[in-house]
Amino acid sequence: MTMAGPEFDFEAEGLLDELEGEAREARLALLEELADDGVPLEQLREAVAAGRLALLPVERALAGTGQLYTARDIAETVGIDLEQLRRFSAALGVPYTDPDEPRGTEADLEAARRMKQFLDAGLPEEGMLQVARTIGMGTARIAEANRELVIRTLTQPGDSERDVALRFAAAAEAMMPLVGPTVVHALQANMLEQIRRDVIATADLASGEIGGTATLTVCFADLVEFTRLGEEIPPEELGLVVARLEEMASAVAEPPVRLVKTIGDAVMFVANDAAAMLRAALQLIAAAEAEGEEFPWLRAGLACGRVLPQSGDFYGRPVNLASRITGVARPGSVVVDEAVKEAAGEGFAYTYIGERRLKGIDSRVKVYRARMAGEPKDRGPRLRR
Numbered sequence: 546m547t548m549a550g551p552e553f554d555f556e557a558e559g560l561l562d563e564l565e566g567e568a569r570e571a572r573l574a575l576l577e578e579l580a581d582d583g584v585p586l587e588q589l590r591e592a593v594a595a596g597r598l599a600l601l602p603v604e605r606a607l608a609g610t611g612q613l614y615t616a617r618d619i620a621e622t623v624g625i626d627l628e629q630l631r632r633f634s635a636a637l638g639v640p641y642t643d644p645d646e647p648r649g650t651e652a653d654l655e656a657a658r659r660m661k662q663f664l665d666a667g668l669p670e671e672g673m674l675q676v677a678r679t680i681g682m683g684t685a686r687i688a689e690a691n692r693e694l695v696i697r698t699l700t701q702p703g704d705s706e707r708d709v710a711l712r713f714a715a716a717a718e719a720m721m722p723l724v725g726p727t728v729v730h731a732l733q734a735n736m737l738e739q740i741r742r743d744v745i746a747t748a749d750l751a752s753g754e755i756g757g758t759a760t761l762t763v764c765f766a767d768l769v770e771f772t773r774l775g776e777e778i779p780p781e782e783l784g785l786v787v788a789r790l791e792e793m794a795s796a797v798a799e800p801p802v803r804l805v806k807t808i809g810d811a812v813m814f815v816a817n818d819a820a821a822m823l824r825a826a827l828q829l830i831a832a833a834e835a836e837g838e839e840f841p842w843l844r845a846g847l848a849c850g851r852v853l854p855q856s857g858d859f860y861g862r863p864v865n866l867a868s869r870i871t872g873v874a875r876p877g878s879v880v881v882d883e884a885v886k887e888a889a890g891e892g893f894a895y896t897y898i899g900e901r902r903l904k905g906i907d908s909r910v911k912v913y914r915a916r917m918a919g920e921p922k923d924r925g926p927r928l929r930r
């Protein structure tokens with residue numbers, strides 16, 4: 546922020562209204578620095594009115610300060626259809642609402658060029674859109690997690706707008722060169738791990754049916770009475786409970802078990818090895834019990850069968866069945882269908898619960914409570930909160 550910009554009378558513009566003392570001086574200094582850096586007066590007015598003046602420096606650090614393009618400009622420069630560009634941008638979570646608004650950056654232009662290269666290579670648009678939606682949802686969570694970390698770490702009581710603005714901008718400039726390569730590394734590592742577990746049989750090659758359905762064991766685990774808990778404890782404590790669940794779920798998800806996603810108070814896993822998935826589920830329940838009486842009960846349900854992997858998620862009857870079985874499991878238990886019981890092999894003991902009619906499942910399902918072989922059927926209830 547060293548180049549001298551135009552002189553503005555910020556007091557006359559009403560941008561210092563209702564501020565006194567140090568807060569007024571800090572805002573004036575921030576406005577002058579942003580103006581010197583080339584931020585137009587209208588943008589400063591809008592930022593003050595919206596209560597986001599302190600975020601302008603970090604916005605500029607992330608977006609850069611070069612030429613801005615409209616979606617129409619980008620489409621014409623790259624040589625792709627405008628609506629196609631807008632579909633991909635929307636899938637990534639950053640839609641061009643107005644194709645003639647100059648808000649695209651150099652990075653957006655380069656992203657469009659990469660998209661064009663994928664299309665020219667023959668990849669189908671619908672498949673690319675599915676991948677783009679997955680990337681958009683995943684990176685939105687990454688961005689949110691980083692934003693929360695920065696806000697919690699870098700804000701202090703009594704901070705001025707300028708304090709926060711400069712601190713956030715410096716954090717963005719320091720973190721972005723690190724976050725990008727970390728995301729790329731995670732992508733490469735996860736793709737490598739998944740490819741190592743893939744099996745392509747000769748019959749698959751002959752039929753051309755590669756990457757279709759697969760026989761997997763699906764597991765859901767959820768926190769019991771989570772809704773009630775949300776009425777009893779502050780949101781911050783509830784967030785700590787969910788974060789601890791994610792941490793425990795990640796710890797038991799060793800190959801071939803994969804943690805697919807967290808869904809509020811629940812986690813979902815898949816594995817091509819029923820025994821490994823069942824052991825991981827039992828370990829997760831035990832980990833929750835080891836947290837003590839202040840941590841809610843967990844319960845888990847498993848089902849096995851043919852599922853369709855798509856865009857990082859899984860679909861099919863075993864997914865629905867595992868979710869429904871979880872809903873009838875008692876707190877602190879792992880319940881499985883007959884297919885899991887047969888596929889898991891030795892090392893486990895089962896108690897037959899009976900045939901259950903589950904919502905959305907077209908036939909009655911035989912279910913079993915599972916435990917490690919040699920483990921007592923009932924270890925006694927843990928004290929409740």
